[in-house]
Amino acid sequence: MDDQWDEPGRQRAAAACGEPECVTRARATGFASLVTGYLYHTAIDLHLGCLVGIVYGERRGRFEDSAVIRSSRLEGGWEQEGFRLYRTVNGSLYFVCDWASVELNSRFATFSC
Helix, strand or coil, rough: CCCCCECCCCEEHHHCCCHHHHHHHHHHCCCCCCCCCCEEEEEEEECCCEEEEEEEECCCCCCCCCEEEEECCCCEEEEEEEEEEEECCCCCCECCCEEECCCCCCCCCCCCC
C-alpha cells in the first residue's frame, strides 16, 4: 500500500507508466458510479477556480488516461473517507487522489486530507 517516491511529490518513473497506486485505491472506494474522473498530481487554480491535474478513468470518454486536464469552474467540494471530491458547474465530479506540490504565493493551492 505504500507508494514509493524518488523525490517529494514525484512517484518513481516505473509507477508513472501505469495507473498510480493512489488512483487504484481511490477506484476501490465505491464512488466509481458517480465519479467523472480521478485526478492525480492535482492543484486548484485560484485565478480560474478550477482543478488542474492528470486524469485517469474519465468515464465520459473525453480524455485518455494520463492526460493533463483543467476542469470547468468548481461549484463545491467536500471530504469523504479521507479523500477530496469536487463538483464542477458542468456537473462533473472529480475525485482527487493526490495533490501536487505548489509554491507559496503562486496562483495554485492544494489541500491535505
